[in-house]
Amino acid sequence: MLRKIVSKTITLPDNRVITIETGKLATQADGSVVVRMNNTILLATVVAKEGPEEGFSFFPLYVDYQEKFAASGKIPGGFLKREGRLGDHEILVARLVDRAIRPLFDDSLNIEVQVNISLISADSDIAPDALAALAASSALAVSDIPFNGPISEVRVARVHGDWLINPSSSLMPLADINMIVAATEDGVLMVEGEMNEVQESEMVEAIRFAHEHIKVHCQVQREFMEAVGMQKRSLQSTATLTKAMYDPALRQAIYADMYAVAKKNIPSKRLRKEAFLAVETNYSAQLSTNLAEEEVSSVHQGEFLLDIQNQAIRDLILNEGIRLDGRKLDQVRHIESEVDYLPSAHGSALFTREETQSLTTVTLGSKFDEQIIDRVTEDGYNRFMLHYNFPGFSTGEIKPNRAPSRREIGHGHLAMRALKSVLPPDEEILYTIRLVSDILESNGSSSMATVCAGSLALMDAGIPIKSHVAGIAMGLITDPVTGRFAVLSDILGEEDHVGDMDFKVTGTCNGITACQMDMKVAGISYEVLETALLQAKEGRLHIFQKMVETIDVPRLQRKEHAPSIMSIEVEKEMIGAIIGPGGKIIQEIQKETGTDIDIVEKNNVGIVTIFAGNQNTLQKALSRVNAIVSKPVVGEIYTGRVKAVLKYGAFIEFMPGKDGLLHISEVRHERIEDLEQVLEVGEELQVKLIDIDYKTSKYKLSRKALLPSKEAAKAASGG
Missing domain, CATH: 3.30.230.70 (GHMP Kinase, N-terminal domain)
Known part of the structure; x- marks a missing residue:
């Protein structure tokens, strides 16, 4: 065919x-x-x-x-x-x-x-x-x-x-x-x-x-x-519930009671749910009678009641400008926030907007903690991660803790993009940064709470972000018949469910850093879009100011228990000296100081990054590296260790990775018959660098130059 x-x-x-x-x-x-x-x-x-x-x-x-x-x-x-x-x-x-x-x-x-x-x-x-x-x-x-x-x-x-x-x-x-x-x-x-x-x-x-x-x-x-030329199939859905299945008078009575509940301005999500459920219970007997007569399933009955409830909420907003919790259309819920909530985290913040709450932590890591990117079209590393968790208890539900859902991945990605633009350049902040937002309560816009909590936590961790980032979720109720619409600031979970739009906008006081808009109806006009954006800006700046009141600039010092990190430049030729044969020297430094050291070549120089648990271990590792990359100077005195003793002299490691020859004639002023009777392997001694052969990189050392001459010694002894 x-x-x-x-x-x-x-x-x-x-x-x-x-x-x-x-x-x-x-x-x-x-x-x-x-x-x-x-x-x-x-x-x-x-x-x-x-x-x-x-x-x-x-x-x-x-x-x-x-x-x-x-x-x-x-x-x-x-x-x-x-x-x-x-x-x-x-x-x-x-x-x-x-x-x-x-x-x-x-x-x-x-x-x-x-x-x-x-x-x-x-x-x-x-x-x-x-x-x-x-x-x-x-x-x-x-x-x-x-x-x-x-x-x-x-x-x-x-x-x-x-x-x-x-x-x-x-x-x-x-x-x-x-x-x-x-x-x-x-x-x-x-x-x-x-x-x-x-x-x-x-x-x-x-x-x-x-x-x-x-x-x-x-x-x-x-x-x-x-x-x-394909023809579309014709489908009759059994899930379609026509209003004719129920007595219109009964439907109107239920609607009136639902409308009255919506208008009570009940502040708690749980109490609102109980009030709406009471209306359903009150009419359950009449609904069951009608259910039997029309052979309508209980699933359809639930859809019928939910449809009435949603319509009542929408009509209240459009007709009277009243929201479920009594707020004005452009009003943001009460906000509380604090930083340094968790004493052992490198940075933390608790952000609460009425019944939505995010506890966000910052963890600082080294280059070895970077996320490896292995995709079909991209390879590399990621140094900034944000993970969002939405456990069942945040909405009073039972949900097993399994792999993150698509929603959790999407919300975390949005928050990451919102904060990414205010981070300092990689060369200014050497850490790998992981933020984790745990949603402890949720009644709308938990992803925007994550943005706010994440911004606060970064400042608490001493990360020099250039500004706070605030986020707000906007909703929309429309009437396609009359063309009326209402834009809602900082939407509740119920308003998200019954509304026609979920529009999340994040930004600093200077402008927008990220956005995410989802329509539940076929399209949005530019008039509505512009109205939503301008109203979102007002709400976002209000939230921004609340965050500034909690912490206005990043901490100048990171927490005492936060890791320390430093990067220095060395000559390209010194990279091998720091690493040592088979990685011996760098591994030895890391083991003895308890640090992680990364070396890369960039722009024809070596970049050495040291990551340590505290400042003391950082300084120990830095001293070891500086000793290796320091250039030997003729005339300088060094403390060395005997590496080998031969008939004609001894080899002394006077700097890390650098051995020099201490000839038998340069050990003492007196003649030495057997050098093994004078020096032993492992012994420490001071030597002076007296010559360098730059062509062969050979170093000539002297101990005699540090000792008084025979005449001076004799005079000092009174002889």
């Missing part, structure tokens, strides 16, 4: 081309495409179950992204030598795709859908993450799975003032804005990125620029769909 191959191309502003093709690979999937840009090639497939299923309280969409090591001609590291558990980088790319496409599936769709994206060919200058959502959307577009797309996703960056779409990887270190933007033709769906303290207007400009190019991608996908 001949395969029908269909392809379309997208031309970028710099005339580079993206090709989308279907019909050649993985044709037994419901939809499959190959997306190519230069030598970067992605294979995306989608598969969906045949019919709707019961038991899902959420849309069962699964998105996986995997990079094949063969794509760049590499063999995986480790023992197994095969691709295993997805790495954090792959999970983060999968989250980008999931967050972009999830809002465009109908709420009533209750079938399992799986999207698999594989990097099958890598180009070191073309980042695949900016193509992954385009590949997923294209695969959905040519499948029979109902999907309200197409969408696309691009990286937008600003380099030397110029806006670029999907720029080459070599240009990214020069960018002051680096964002991934996903959108439909009509509105923005998802934004994530990092910036170098930019203004809100610049961020909006970047999103607008990205969106204009995404529109072109979407139009090409529509042409792609037409060329393939």
Whole structure:
């Protein structure tokens, strides 16, 4: 059977081309495409179950992204030598795709859908993450799975003032804005990125620029769909609960009581939950009667009640500007913070925003603690890590402690990007830095609490960050019929659940450092986006000021128990002398002083970095290294150790790694018949360096030069 191959191309502003093709690979999937840009090639497939299923309280969409090591001609590291558990980088790319496409599936769709994206060919200058959502959307577009797309996703960056779409990887270190933007033709769906303290207007400009190019991608996908000609399947979801199943009067009564509870301004999440549950209990008998008559499952009953509760909360905000806890729309919750909470940590901070709390620690390590990066498209080391933990007890739930979830990995990555830009350059801070945020309570925006706590902890640890970084999460409630909307500052967990947007913004007092926006509806207007950003700035600066009141500048001195680190430059030729034959000398220094020493060659000099548990051991190791790299000076007196005794003289190690000859004639003024009767191996003695043969690097020593002459000795004895 001949395969029908269909392809379309997208031309970028710099005339580079993206090709989308279907019909050649993985044709037994419901939809499959190959997306190519230069030598970067992605294979995306989608598969969906045949019919709707019961038991899902959420849309069962699964998105996986995997990079094949063969794509760049590499063999995986480790023992197994095969691709295993997805790495954090792959999970983060999968989250980008999931967050972009999830809002465009109908709420009533209750079938399992799986999207698999594989990097099958890598180009070191073309980042695949900016193509992954385009590949997923294209695969959905040519499948029979109902999907309200197409969408696309691009990286937008600003380099030397110029806006670029999907720029080459070599240009990214020069960018002051680096964002991934996903959108439909009509509105923005998802934004994530990092910036170098930019203004809100610049961020909006970047999103607008990205969106204009995404529109072109979407139009090409529509042409792609037409060329393939696939018809979408028709599905009737059993999870769809029509309001006609229940008595309208009963529904109105429940709504009125739910609205009244929402309006009580109950400050505690637990008490609010109990109040809403009391309304459900009050109507349980009537609901059960109706349930039996209509043969509606208890799952549908729960969805019905939750739908009413959510609608009541949304209407209260839109109609009266009242939030569940009584705050104004732009009001931030009460904040408390403190530093140096844990006496044994190198730095720590406790940040509490009402019912959201982060305990964050800083640990300082050496170069040997760096994270090894072994990816398909990247190798190297990472000296700044941030890990985010979200245990079940933080929300009063039971959850086994297992590997970090995708959410935990994503939140930690966002907080890391937020703080990264305020760290000093590597040459100014030699430590490997690990932050760990343990969420002890959570009621909305724990990732932003992590940013705030992380900034405080870094200052407590004495890391000279240039400014605090504060973070805030914004929410949105919209009415598509009337066009009304309300932007909420510092959202609660319930507001996140019922709202249409979760927009996290972090920054210093000078500008934005990172952002993450997820839409739960199909797109957002620029009017709403600009309103949210300006309102976020007000809230962020309020939080920033609260942090400054706790600690305003980094500590000048690190904790007494914090490790010490120092780096010195030595001549390139001295590297071998410090290391010694087979590493003997450097290993000896490390063992005797209890330090870790790293030596690298950079810019034709040797960089020696010493990492010690305290200042005393650091100084001991530094003295040993300085002794090795110091140049012998003719006329200087040294304390040496006898290494070997021969008939004609002795070899003395007068400096670490440097041996000189003490000739038998230079030991005493008197004649010596047998030198072994005068000197023994291991003996310490003072010698004077009297000559250097620079061609052969041979050193001539004298002990006689330090002793009084025969005449002087005789006179001193009275003879």
